[in-house]
Amino acid sequence: MGSDDLTEILARTLGQVLEEAAFVFGEATDDPPPLCGPVLQARLAYDGDHQGELVLAAPHELAATLAANLLGEEEGGAAMTGDDADAVGELLNMIAGSLLVELHGPEARCSLGLPRVALIPADQHERELARADVAASLLEEEGRRIDLSARFGAGAAR
């Protein structure tokens, strides 16, 4: 599978899960705008028949929207209880389940690790994104950027 195909699968899976779980609609972009401010970054390793690590990142303020939408609440309530980090981690978990079936087929035996979420500076996220094997970015309706990236193979997890 070529790099363009992988990017397309990442973008499609990211869009589907965001839409279905969090009612966030986005469009893939090859030219994502720079991130401003801190980024909530979730990492999730997987192993089994295939190994690798997936990373989902969203601006901190968008994470509050994602948390509220997952819960079907008004924005603000979820973020105040710290659920925004939990939301990004859980969305990555959902994305990972769908993505691994897309990439490796329904018969592949892969186990997901637990998502680890951290608030990091935007430039640190950009540096890590540049080292990914494949990455896709979506812009949601208000122009905020969400990135999904992957590193494949044993030892990919940090």
Next chain:
Amino acid sequence: MSYTILVADDSAIVRAMVKKAISMAGLPVGQVHEAANGTEALAVLRRTWVDVVFADINMPEMTGPELLRAMRADPALASTPVVIVSSEHSAARVEEMQRSGACAYVKKPFRPEQFRAVVTGLLAGGEGKHGQR
């Protein structure tokens, strides 16, 4: 007549989502217990009657499959239905969970109708079991 449910997931937001989906599904649910891992779930199950357990696979301390094995090995819990609610939905994983004794599988992200279908199917005719442990 209302049912008692246990939701076991290490993510607080998922526990809230499951509770909301069950509520929106219009099911006759009374008490909903929560657990952040299999160990906590077993503690709840050993002190309270639960009609159906919704459990994640990947949880710290004690995973969903480990919880399933522990329940199946305990005569008092062996017949309590367990529904796996997970992002992992490869055919291999679903088959493995069913072999371990899971009664049904709900894929994340989920919709309230899925819970209605699963709970209605599981609890149909099981009202005689309802009670307090």
